Amino acid sequence: xxxxxxxxxxxxxxxxxxxxxxxxxxxxxxxxxxxxxxxxxxxxxxxxxxxxxxxxxxxxxxxxxxxxxxxxxxxxxxxxxxxxxxxxxxxxxxxxxxxxxxxxxxxxxxxxxxxxxxxxxxxxxxxxxxxxxxxxxxxxxxxxxxxxxxxxxxxxxxxxxxxxxxxxxxxxxxxxxxxxxxxxxxxxxxxxxxxxxxxxxxxxxxxxxxxxxxxxxxxxxxxxxxxxxxxxxxxx
Numbered sequence: 001x002x003x004x005x006x007x008x009x010x011x012x013x014x015x016x017x018x019x020x021x022x023x024x025x026x027x028x029x030x031x032x033x034x035x036x037x038x039x040x041x042x043x044x045x046x047x048x049x050x051x052x053x054x055x056x057x058x059x060x061x062x063x064x065x066x067x068x069x070x071x072x073x074x075x076x077x078x079x080x081x082x083x084x085x086x087x088x089x090x091x092x093x094x095x096x097x098x099x100x101x102x103x104x105x106x107x108x109x110x111x112x113x114x115x116x117x118x119x120x121x122x123x124x125x126x127x128x129x130x131x132x133x134x135x136x137x138x139x140x141x142x143x144x145x146x147x148x149x150x151x152x153x154x155x156x157x158x159x160x161x162x163x164x165x166x167x168x169x170x171x172x173x174x175x176x177x178x179x180x181x182x183x184x185x186x187x188x189x190x191x192x193x194x195x196x197x198x199x200x201x202x203x204x205x206x207x208x209x210x211x212x213x214x215x216x217x218x219x220x221x222x223x224x225x226x227x228x229x230x231x232x233x234x235x236x
Contacts, residue, residue, distance in 0.1 A: 010203060010204050011200075011201070011202075011203055011204075012024075012198070012199060012200065012201070012202050012203065012204055013199065013200045013201075015204050019204050020204075022204075023198075023202070023204045023207055023210075024198060024199075026207035027198055027207045027210045027211050027214070028211075030096070030207055030208060030210075030211035031211045031214050031215055031218075033211075034096060034099075034100050034211060034212070034215045035215065035218075037097070037100050038100050038103060038104050038107075038215075038219075041100065041101060041104040042104045042107060042108065042111060045104060045105070045108050046108070046111070046112055046115065050108070051108045051109070051111070051112040052112065054105075054108055054109060054112075055108075055109045055112055055113065058109055063169075065169050066166065066169055066170075068105075068106065069165075069166075072102055072105075072106050075098060075099070075102040076099060076102060076216075078095070078098065079095040079096070079098040079099035079102065079212065080095065080099070080209075080212065081095065082094050082095025082098065083095030083096050083099070083208050083209040083212045084206070084209045086205075089208075092208040092209065093208060095208070095209075095212065096208050096211065096212050096215075099212055099215070099216070100215070103215075103216075103219050107219070107223065110223065110226060110227070110230075111226075113230075114226060114230060117230075117233075118229075118230060118233045121226065121229045121230055121233060122226070124229055125222060125225045125226035125229050126222065128225050128229075129218065129221050129222040129225055132188060132191075132221060132225075133191055133218055133221065136188060136191045136192050136195060137191075137195055139192070140192060140195040140196050140199065141195075141199065144199065145196070146196055146199075146200045146201075147192050147193050147195075147196035148193070148196060148197065148200065148201060150189055150190075150192065150193040150196075151193060153189070154186070154189060154190055154193055157186055158186075161183060161186065164179065176231065177228060177231050177232070180224050180227045180228040180231060181228060183220075183224040184221065184224045184225055184228060186220075186224075187217065187220040187221035187223075187224055188221060190216075190217040190220060190221070191214070191217040191218060191221055193217070194210075194213045194214045194216075194217040195214065197210070197213065198210050198214065
């Protein structure tokens with residue numbers, strides 16, 4: 001999970017009401033901007049034919065997904081570090097932009113397949129993701145409970161899930177509905193954790209890093225809801 005840089009700003013939980021409200025507003029505005037940028041990049045990749053070529057490349061070798069996953073993890077680490085920079089706002093935005101681009105590339109095969117075989121599933125997955133995120137956000141903001149204790153649980157769960165995914169690629173078995181269902185619960189917990197951090201853990205100048213963390217969690221939730229729905233339609 002994202003590491004918090006405590007070098008700048010006041011902790012949101014200790015800030016004044018106006019500072020807290022401003023931080024939360026900036027965070028969600030940046031989240032909305034990141035989602036719009038993701039949609040724009042994804043559309044460009046698909047319309048340009050890059051997505052189709054990328055799908056064929058992945059289908060040519062099972063090891064390519066491992067390469068893509070490794071590169072995505074490396075880029076995500078760099079992007080997160082940049083987004084938490086206390087030195088430069090430009091570096092923070094570069095980190096967020098880099099992560100949005102990396103996320104769009106990783107999502108590209110799944111969205112391309114969904115568009116070609118089950119286009120209605122995309123809108124259904126987006127709507128379900130929006131509803132779940134709205135419910136989780138409402139819970140976090142109304143209870144104001146600090147869910148930072150979920151961090152270690154999510155780290156361990158993420159490592160286990162990664163191991164299962166790598167094993168499925170190497171040994172060629174399908175993860176199926178049960179795994180997607182478990183990962184939806186995991187991703188929902190990640191959204192709750194990220195939302196809680198926005199209220200309690202971040203500093204008031206870290207809205208870019210906060211939006212990246214939330215965008216990552218929402219993206220993970222959308223990924224597995226989409227996979228779950230595609231499995232139901234037989235298009236996984």
